[in-house]
Amino acid sequence: MIVKKRGFAHTLCMLLIVSMLAACSNSGGGNEPANPGASTNGGTAGTTEENPYKDKYDPPVAISTVWGVDPALTFRDGESIENSVATRWALETLGIEVKSLWSVTDTNNAFVTKVRLAMSSGQQMPDIITVNDQLLAQDLIDSGRFQDAGALFDQYANEKWKAAMSLDPNVWNAYTKDGVRMGIPVLDYAYNNDYLLWIRQDWMDALGLDAPETIADLEEMMEAFRNNNPQGLSPEQVTPLSVGFKSSMNTWMGDPSWVFGAYGTIPSQWNEAEDGSLMYGSVHEGMKEGLLKLKEWRDKGYIPKEAALWDENKTSEPAVAGTAGIIPGPYWMSGWPLLDTEKNVEGAVWKPYPIPTGEDGTAMRHGTHFFKGVTLINKDMAHPEAFFTYQNYLFDNLADPQEGSPFEYGVFEGYDYALDANGNPLYLDDVPGGTITAPLRYFLVRDGARIPDVQFQALMNLADGKEPTTYREKELVSSYGPETALAATVVMEQEEISKKEMFVGPPTSTMKSRMDYLKKIEAQTFNEIIFGEKPAEAFDQFVATWKSSGGDDITSEVNEWYNTIK
Amino acid sequence: MEQTQTPAVKAGKQTRGNRPPRQSFFYYLAKQWPFHVMVLPALVFLILFAYLPMGGLVMAFQDFKPWLGLTGSEWVGLDQFRYLFEREDSLQVIWNTLVIAVFKMVLNLLAPFGFAILLNEIRKQLLKRFVQTLVYLPHFLSWVILGGILTDLLSTEGGLVNRILTGVFGMEPIFFLGNGDWFRFTVIVSDVWKEFGFGTVVFLAALAGVNPALYEAAEVDGANRWKQTLHITIPAMLPIAIVVGTLALGNVLNAGFDQIFNLYNPLVYAKGDIIDTFVYRAAILNGEMGFGTAIGLFKSVISFVLVVMSYRMAYKLANYRIF
Structure with missing residues (x-):
């Protein structure tokens, strides 16, 4: 009998727990059944009006x-x-x-x-x-x-x-x-993703350097930052140009896409070619020169030795720590993350500069959709x-x-x-x-509701020295970084070099099955060339593989789509 | 009800003497029903969350579209599996997974095994507990955090490990996370470091169950410490080692997604890309649920076969059964 009673007690306990569980799930689900049909109420309002x-x-x-x-x-x-x-x-x-x-x-x-x-x-x-x-x-x-x-x-x-x-x-x-x-x-503010270069103005002033107009100027500047550092850092401690390749060569902060821009292409996106068709930027011949340039920079210590391991946030670390001289990124970086640099290095000043051009004056940066x-x-x-x-x-x-x-x-x-x-x-x-x-x-x-150019118009007004009067202008002054307005003018100066991703349609059928593989060999080849594990010829081989492994099919599918919306 | 109960009653009557009668299912049900009710919630849970979702496996044979659902999506047969094997890198990815997973499995068995034996020899209880807790701690750290720590520790530019290698041993700095072979090494060693404390606890628990009389008897027979370890400690741990090993074998195609995902980079794709990271990029990021399910099913089938095989082997070789 005792055993039986214990059994009952257990059972009761369990039943209680079960019923509690059931009750919980009931009340959890109870919120939803009330909803269906909610929108049908609208149907009763008058429909006889002319307009x-x-x-x-x-x-x-x-x-x-x-x-x-x-x-x-x-x-x-x-x-x-x-x-x-x-x-x-x-x-x-x-x-x-x-x-x-x-x-x-x-x-x-x-x-x-x-x-x-x-x-x-x-x-x-x-x-x-x-x-x-x-x-x-x-x-x-x-x-x-x-x-x-x-x-x-x-x-x-x-x-x-x-x-x-x-x-x-x-x-x-x-x-x-x-x-x-x-x-x-859904419209959004323009240029949020457009690049410029943030450079340590205090270093430039100490070394008497001017704004870098070409890639060659930039190299000179990086050489000086590294070997003649005004902050007294040894060459190994300086990151002259803070970039990373871990996520992609084309991302939202600290990527090297603009370096390839000097050679006529923006990687990892679809650009319009001269004949008006769309072409995948990473298989453009200009990539090869860009990759070799990055390899040279890595060998010389201009970019991080471990750039392949660096994602976006990592590139901002040496910049904020005050050991980086240049970081590429959007106009808003004056607020976050660069505002904190001053806390680490007294007198550190970041100023925005335009993207440098190649020898023939070519420059590109990745653009922002509206x-x-x-x-x-x-x-x-x-x-x-x-x-x-x-x-x-x-x-x-x-x-x-x-x-x-x-x-x-x-x-x-x-x-x-x-x-x-x-x-x-x-x-x-x-x-x-x-x-x-x-x-x-x-x-x-x-x-x-956002109008794409409103933010930038307000910034341009502020850059012209106008006192902030509207809510937006006041907000920009109070909650963005000190150089944001200046950065906006720099972005606008180079508006014509901004290249948006041109393919925005649904993934094509070959993309679904092949794109991941193609992206993988792309990232792998590019990094291996920059790190000297493969010779420059590996790029030509990559292009051939890319085309034969589905890239050609994807290109024609993408252009088919492009023709429907042109 | 009448009919079903009668055989049970009959069966009860037919048995004689002290031998426990072999009763029918319903006899036991009538007697033990409270216990069955107790198991019920767990069972319902299992059916709801483990068995019902298995129905989703049909996605592996469909071009699944959410708005068409399981019943409306187009059947594509084995196309998803074909994608998997048509990719130029799929063999390499499977090979990477196997290499990393097998090394991890073996070392994650041997390291705690050895460490538990050593720890068991420590006389001071306080020290033993302290060490045990210390090696157990990394188990609780997430790979997101450890990934960041390791990247800094192993950096070629001022990372602690490389500073020691160059400063003390005069070696060239090693690019642990950027060189394929070193990447595998790093992944395996860091995983063993993170997890061996957990295994040690399991083995120590097994050792706590060893009858001290065995050691006393061995001492009387003149066995030294080493002989005692060889003939008492290790045999006592073997069954649990087999259980741990058998269970681990089911994971032979899991090389550790969170770890690899937080540590890998394009430089080590050739030797570090595993099935799970591959699925993440190719299926999850692209919303290709059918493809993801197909790979999941493929992994499960392989694991199932391996578990069954190892279980048979464990029975044959060590005469050990879990069920």
């Missing part, structure tokens, strides 16, 4: 969406992405109710995974979805559940938005399928015009807020700014309850 587009909808119409929430994004107590100041604002100002099908904290690509799962399990797709991931965007477009966004854009978008979009007509290319613009590109991600519009969306009401308003008022705009001082009062008794704006720690740094992320389309 459905309005500046404000009464009764309100609904737009359903899904959210990948940046884990760093903060909220006021009691608010969430589904119910935030931005959703209330949309309802009050525009009569648009933003409904959330679901949201997920976007760590480890959770958003992409969840969308894929939703797709494969046949769940309802939202009216509006904004995705950053190029592959996911192509999958969503291929799924056939979204409509011709380009036609809607032409019909409903306002002048300001259209003007911003036409700054670069190529922005549509990535999302054009069979000639139909299937998604609206878009980052895409917004797709569901085929079954009841009121697609409402989305344009929302975005038009933001482009008119938020994208480049002037005096008198509702976004004059910031995005939302009490979030990223506050007003004191006299109506003066307060920022950061002065905001009651602490600041919310990025309420822009609460909007339907990430970052609300």
